[in-house]
Amino acid sequence: MSTGLSAVGSPFKRVDATAKVTGRARYTDDCIMPGMRYAKYVRSPIAHGYVSTIDTRAALALPGVDAIFTFQDVPDVCFPTAGHAWSLEPAKRDVADRRLLTRHVRHFGDGVAIVVARDALTAEKAAALVEVSYEELPVITAAEQALASDAAAIHPGGNLLRHSEILANEPQEAIAAADLQQHASFQTPVIQHCHMEGVTCFAYMEQPDHIVIVSSTQIPQIVRRTVAQALELPWSNVRVIKPYIGGGFGNKQDVLEEPMAAFLTLKLGGAPVKVELSREECFFASRTRHAFSVDAELGMNRDGHLTGYRLNVLSNTGAYASHGHSIASAGANKISYLYPRSAFGFDATTFYSNLPAAGAMRGYGAPQVVYALECLVDDAAAELGLDPVDVRLLNVARSGDVNPVNHKTIYSAGLIECLRKGRELFEWDARKAECVNQTGDIRRGVGVACFSYGSNTYPVGVEIAGARLLLNQDGTVNLQIGATEIGQGSDTVFAQMAAETLDIPFEHIRVISTQDTDVTAFDPGAFASRQSYVAAPAVRQAAAELRGKILAHASVMTHKPVWSLTLLNGNVVLESCPEEVVMSVGDVSMHAYYHQEIGGQLLAEVSHKTTSNPPAFGCTFVDVSVDIPLCKVTINRIINLHDSGRILNPQLAEGQVHGGMGMGIGWTLFEEMIIDAKSGVVRNPNLLDYKFPTILDLPDLECAFVETYEPQSAYGHKALGEPPIISPAPAIRNAIRMATGVAINTLPMTPKTLYREFVQAGLIGE
Numbered sequence: 001m002s003t004g005l006s007a008v009g010s011p012f013k014r015v016d017a018t019a020k021v022t023g024r025a026r027y028t029d030d031c032i033m034p035g036m037r038y039a040k041y042v043r044s045p046i047a048h049g050y051v052s053t054i055d056t057r058a059a060l061a062l063p064g065v066d067a068i069f070t071f072q073d074v075p076d077v078c079f080p081t082a083g084h085a086w087s088l089e090p091a092k093r094d095v096a097d098r099r100l101l102t103r104h105v106r107h108f109g110d111g112v113a114i115v116v117a118r119d120a121l122t123a124e125k126a127a128a129l130v131e132v133s134y135e136e137l138p139v140i141t142a143a144e145q146a147l148a149s150d151a152a153a154i155h156p157g158g159n160l161l162r163h164s165e166i167l168a169n170e171p172q173e174a175i176a177a178a179d180l181q182q183h184a185s186f187q188t189p190v191i192q193h194c195h196m197e198g199v200t201c202f203a204y205m206e207q208p209d210h211i212v213i214v215s216s217t218q219i220p221q222i223v224r225r226t227v228a229q230a231l232e233l234p235w236s237n238v239r240v241i242k243p244y245i246g247g248g249f250g251n252k253q254d255v256l257e258e259p260m261a262a263f264l265t266l267k268l269g270g271a272p273v274k275v276e277l278s279r280e281e282c283f284f285a286s287r288t289r290h291a292f293s294v295d296a297e298l299g300m301n302r303d304g305h306l307t308g309y310r311l312n313v314l315s316n317t318g319a320y321a322s323h324g325h326s327i328a329s330a331g332a333n334k335i336s337y338l339y340p341r342s343a344f345g346f347d348a349t350t351f352y353s354n355l356p357a358a359g360a361m362r363g364y365g366a367p368q369v370v371y372a373l374e375c376l377v378d379d380a381a382a383e384l385g386l387d388p389v390d391v392r393l394l395n396v397a398r399s400g401d402v403n404p405v406n407h408k409t410i411y412s413a414g415l416i417e418c419l420r421k422g423r424e425l426f427e428w429d430a431r432k433a434e435c436v437n438q439t440g441d442i443r444r445g446v447g448v449a450c451f452s453y454g455s456n457t458y459p460v461g462v463e464i465a466g467a468r469l470l471l472n473q474d475g476t477v478n479l480q481i482g483a484t485e486i487g488q489g490s491d492t493v494f495a496q497m498a499a500e501t502l503d504i505p506f507e508h509i510r511v512i513s514t515q516d517t518d519v520t521a522f523d524p525g526a527f528a529s530r531q532s533y534v535a536a537p538a539v540r541q542a543a544a545e546l547r548g549k550i551l552a553h554a555s556v557m558t559h560k561p562v563w564s565l566t567l568l569n570g571n572v573v574l575e576s577c578p579e580e581v582v583m584s585v586g587d588v589s590m591h592a593y594y595h596q597e598i599g600g601q602l603l604a605e606v607s608h609k610t611t612s613n614p615p616a617f618g619c620t621f622v623d624v625s626v627d628i629p630l631c632k633v634t635i636n637r638i639i640n641l642h643d644s645g646r647i648l649n650p651q652l653a654e655g656q657v658h659g660g661m662g663m664g665i666g667w668t669l670f671e672e673m674i675i676d677a678k679s680g681v682v683r684n685p686n687l688l689d690y691k692f693p694t695i696l697d698l699p700d701l702e703c704a705f706v707e708t709y710e711p712q713s714a715y716g717h718k719a720l721g722e723p724p725i726i727s728p729a730p731a732i733r734n735a736i737r738m739a740t741g742v743a744i745n746t747l748p749m750t751p752k753t754l755y756r757e758f759v760q761a762g763l764i765g766e
Helices: 017-021 120-129 171-176 220-231 258-267 279-285 325-335 366-383 388-395 415-426 428-433 490-502 531-558 585-594 650-669 728-740 751-761
Strands: 037-043 049-055 065-070 111-117 131-136 160-168 180-187 200-207 210-215 238-242 273-276 291-300 306-318 343-352 442-453 464-471 477-481 509-512 565-568 571-574 577-584 603-609 616-627 632-643 701-705
Touching (some): 037 120, 037 279, 049 111, 065 258, 171 291, 180 366, 210 258, 220 238, 220 258, 325 442, 366 388, 366 442, 388 415, 415 442, 442 728, 464 490, 464 585, 490 509, 531 577, 565 577, 571 585, 577 585, 650 701
Parallel strands (some): 210 238, 306 343, 632 701
Antiparallel strands (some): 037 111, 160 343, 180 291, 291 306, 565 571
């Protein structure tokens, strides 16, 4: 056996760090092409209605305008946009309800025409010259309007997108039999992802029947398929290239502007055409987080045992389905691991409205439902006079538990250890004791909340990943991976995996970060906290195969049996005497490449399907001060603790947790898209009026890990990318309730919300 270094688990620097901090990394907007055309949408100023007339003559007369296309000019094809792998079962496919341009306007800013010009400014000027008149329809923004029997139909099938129910172990009976029945309703807002790089792509044709798209996307393979469907082309006629990407957080897990760019280059004879959304357009014309209304109830006995709980969810998907009902149903599937010994009920309805289309966003439904559940658990503990940490220690998942919904065994569960470790690090008992019997304008509170989260989409979606390893002449290895690096650090951990299995230095692995659907091994993309888990078996198998080929060729070169050789830190050594170097991997490679009769290029490629999906767990502890007259919350201390199995790279893992915590704090205390309930107009589609926390607005962020070993995993690890955002919101809310006695069930908890709640509670006057 090799006694080489362990690359997995070490804090290696990101493989893309230098390129990004020096500005050498090339993003979509850096890939300029000669003769580029620029497109600009003509967007609806109303949220619901039909185009009556459209006049493009003045715009077409503007010098520099190449073409204008309206809803009358695009293919009469509806296509889906959600970033899910294709399903062979039609019933499981995403809803196809989007056209390139529309006559039936369904949200503020919906696209009715598009201008193509020689420069971006001319395109913008021309778009403003297109004259459009509308026949307005009633604007629907809330569930009671959308689901009313006489509601105007936003789509031909009506406004109910889908309803589903999940029941395990008779939740209503379990709740009714408990000593305490706790009930509350919760509201979460529409928010935007606010990734640094906006939505941008361009398309061109290098062959008569082959469209090339360069895009800032999380899902290049899905973009390829969807563009082909939208334009009724063979899938192989579309090539998608993903260069470096400046963040997505789920927004770019949708097919956004790529079909339009492809359509325009087809119409313009293959000329390169760029479609780029302004920051304002990103707010109302890309995707948002679903607003949830959750009616929740649970039963708890006097000793703290949770007998059962049920959540009734209304999910507002906005004008188009996008990821639609899968957001609500995914939230149900993720939380079912958290309290697996309790009865479970989840009733969900997703409906269309005239809000901007909602899609995937970090956490994928879990933040909304965990907020409701973990607030309600805390309220029940308070009602019974029990410590909220003790209640969770009594009820949370343990190794060996079985998920009551899917009947899967939980093999690794470190949540109890997370709670115990957090209790100690945070000094929970001492801090909690300091928060009793408070008076005055400024009061302190502490809060805790837990989460569970899956490591991919199986069995709802197919989980396939591919990896290709190629040995260079100098003994270094190129790793080409289908999984998309979008800033989360996946390229780095894949290099660590390959280095560990091959037993060559980490620095000798070069990751080809650009995905190209004509070249790169297939992978659906970056979403569902899946990539490190799902791609790991492909990387490991490919590395093991390449390792075997290296040793087999070394055996031919040395006339030693292959079983007597092994690899150690980039060298071929004797298995029985590892300190004796036989030759370097570079020596093997040169011989394989250039010997006149023996060998060949040494490479390995593996495509692998994953059929396991272990849950990750964790919790948040927080200490807050609430200034009641100012309706202001200050976070004094906050810490996340995570069970993500074996930690692949501690430095990157900490960065992931800090980023997720920051987003969770933003969702809790700052962020909200303000949309007029009557008109559907977005009032704050910019980074001046839409408030999210900068580094100066955040407290010191702390995190710690409880390392378990997941036996179903190639390297013992589980999900980490999305979980850090989930539990800060309920923990902060629970701390505010402890401080003030007011249970605030509406996010975000801005001064506006706190003022309303404090007035109603009598803490302050109007």
